[in-house]
Amino acid sequence: MVSNLPVSDDLPPTPIGWDIAAKTGAGHREEAALLLCGSALGEPFGWANQQDGRIVHDVCPAPGHENSMTSASSETELSLHTEDVFHPCRGDYVSLMCLRNPDAVGTTLVRIANLELTESVRDILEQRRFRFYPDDSHVGAVLAGAAAEDYLAGRGYDLGAVVFGPAERPYFRFDVDFMSAAASDVVASEAIISTNREFADRIERVALLPGDAVFVDNYRVVHGREPFNPRYDGKDRWLKRLNLIRDVRRIYAMSDRRSRIIA
DSSP states (O other): OBOOOOOOTTOOOOOSSHHHHHHHTTTHHHHHHHHHHHTTTOEEEEETTSGGGOSEEEEOOOTTOTTSSSTTOOSSOEEEEOTTTTOTTOOSEEEEEEEEOTTOOOEEEEEGGGOOOOHHHHHHHTSSOEEEOOOHHHHSSSOTTOOGGGTTTTOOOEEEOSEESOTTSOEEOOBGGGEEEOTTOHHHHHHHHHHHHHHTTTOEEEOOOTTOEEEEETTTEEEEEOOOOOOOSSOSOEEEEEEEESOTHHHHHTSSSOOSEEO
């Protein structure tokens, strides 16, 4: 975490949704500070289907999204997750800079190195038996016609392992809300449940203050957010979010154009 980054004394009210921030340019000075810090770790990039393709995102509660599974939510806990778990060009790091957090809402973290997985569970997690789906921020909303209990129906997915890479220092990807095993694979489904339960005993909490920025290793740490009650009075929690990739050529190689915005 980096502290004491500049936050304007005349910071505007917290926008009621990221689109309002985009229209007004709220927090541009703070975005520049986050970009400068982030560039020490990697290359900033964005998504064409997230916040109109902006590089720096606004994280603030939005009316009507209180119980969604996106960063615009508030009253529902944001589950511990790997950012953009489904995509091979997901960020190496995700950063959150605090502009306002008067209620000390906590950002939650679990370091994968702290997990105590049994050998049998880890063996399952290392196998390519898991489906990773784009979250609601990528598809715009829960797909029309999908039943509440099967909101992932109809979405494409990436098939892979949860635990991968060097055995002595493995990488990890997980998002209990946007992953599954095949319906017939009871063992893999149970591994997802037991791993998610393991998180509960390993959670760290960081209540960011204005000027604080946390940089999360997206391959070795999962992150989330505590629930809170939004007021929509201009004083709600407001963060800036930045995704960083070590090798931006990974994005270029998957596209037909030289752009750091993933289409």
